[in-house]
Amino acid sequence: MNLKQLAKELNLSISAVSKALRDSHEISAATKTAVIAKAKELNYQVNPFASSLRKQKSKTIAVVVPEIANNFFALAINGIESIAQERGYHVLIYLTHEDCQKEVSITKLLQNGRVDGIMMSLSSQTANILHLEELKEKQIPLVLFDRVAENIDCPKINTDDYKSGYKGTQHLVEMGCKNIAFLSISNHLSISNKRKSGYFDALKTNGLKSDNNMVIECSNDEEKNRKLIKKILKSKNKPDGIFASVEKLALNVYEVCKEIKLDIPKNLKVIGFSNLQTAALLHPSLTTITQPAYEMGREAASILFKIIEKRGYNLIMEKTTLKSEIIVRESTGN
């Protein structure tokens, strides 16, 4: 029995029930009596911890991200920090290093009232979201950004991943590619899967065969990634185009091509999601799909503060989609 269910039973808003339980002056005595009676009847227990949390503001928010030595997350954190600073909030940063267990233990740690709210981008290994559900149960405001989970109700900020996957693939086709490989970072992450769906659909639209062998499941282990990339680039059915679903994988492709002396873009065209400042200075310069990372951070933080300040956690379920941009450079040229 949680607050939401109790509210439903009473045919009241969550906010009204919550206020009644906290003996707010905004709620009539009659309503308070009704709420308390129903809560007793249904054995609903006010979570004292969550309640104390709401009262004692820590003026601190947490950002949980897979890594920090990554241009997308660094820029997103810059955006988050700019909003937090305006509001006089402190920012705690936690790195999961793409380890789901670490993500779970950080989440548990954050249930103790240390922070007023959490922004999170999931690790590539996160397959279930029980730890996120726990935060919700404890009424700790949560906003997901970029690497979001589909099956949890909370505000989510992402970019147009499907469309970007489609447009990036379409661009490779237009530049003459007929056999395009897709480098995936995780089959758990919805962003990776959406980008892949866009890739598959663009192949189909263009009458190209889609082949699961052309989807390479990469990981956080760059050494392994380079081996996988080398293997496919030396195979019989070698691709003439590669779509890297994250920045790191595009760099791994460059490293392998340098090693095996494969000419980009002559023998292989490459496009990758990336926020790399040096994309234009690479050899050759890299065609990228660039996400508005800084703006995503600002947007995620703004929504989090809206929840923290309005205390209407369950009421805000915004899903915000920002647009990415294709920047065409030499790596997909002729």
Place this chain on the structure above:
Amino acid sequence: MNLKQLAKELNLSISAVSKALRDSHEISAATKTAVIAKAKELNYQVNPFASSLRKQKSKTIAVVVPEIANNFFALAINGIESIAQERGYHVLIYLTHEDCQKEVSITKLLQNGRVDGIMMSLSSQTANILHLEELKEKQIPLVLFDRVAENIDCPKINTDDYKSGYKGTQHLVEMGCKNIAFLSISNHLSISNKRKSGYFDALKTNGLKSDNNMVIECSNDEEKNRKLIKKILKSKNKPDGIFASVEKLALNVYEVCKEIKLDIPKNLKVIGFSNLQTAALLHPSLTTITQPAYEMGREAASILFKIIEKRGYNLIMEKTTLKSEIIVRESTGN
């Protein structure tokens, strides 16, 4: 009158005086009486705030850095975070964006007991260190790393900046450069000045004239930096080699050379301090002086925890110098 001076007057260790003032069982009654009498005589006031700080551990440390979208700081934070996680500490991150005023206000904010200790790398605009002295007065453990201040007593972690400046310049000379420019990020920062001293001395050793016009004072404004770099590269006395004292400036050189179609390394050789993963993939690949950023972060955090746990703040004045490495690539080749 601070604790250090009081201890000196009493001819006791700071730790003993501090314990006496806190009525520790480790100190004899006679010593306590003497300490309290002297403290009264000299009008020394125990800072109740600092004292409460020592008792109520927040299990949180702060990291104050100029920026996060920078490979050196991102890697250093990874190192700090790895140690903090081992110790069960939380890490608060503050960005100064190279703004000294922001650094001062963050430092003031951190005097309220929110953190058990602070690690800091100074902004390029930080010319005086009163705000750091205040932290010391309040006995808040402070460790400086990379961008340290020379004139404050606290543990400092840096790399061999003078030597790296010397060796980098020597390398350019050996590759045939006779007119080498030095791009400085700040004339306040000791790291920038040490690197510059190494540059000047290497010129001298090699019988090359040093010329203050060849030292370009750059800033956080990349647009301005590019203008300054373009100006000198188009001047009569244009350099045949450039030493970039920080990564960002090396990239600005690449951007300008791309724009004005100046061939690196044929017309200009470039070396830069950098922790860029893509250094090897740039066009041409960039010769770098690479600092052990991750290790510096780990070292700084280890020393901070030593101070926090031993509570012997004033007693630890370690200065640790780690070695940087020159990695020769195409940008300084023939």
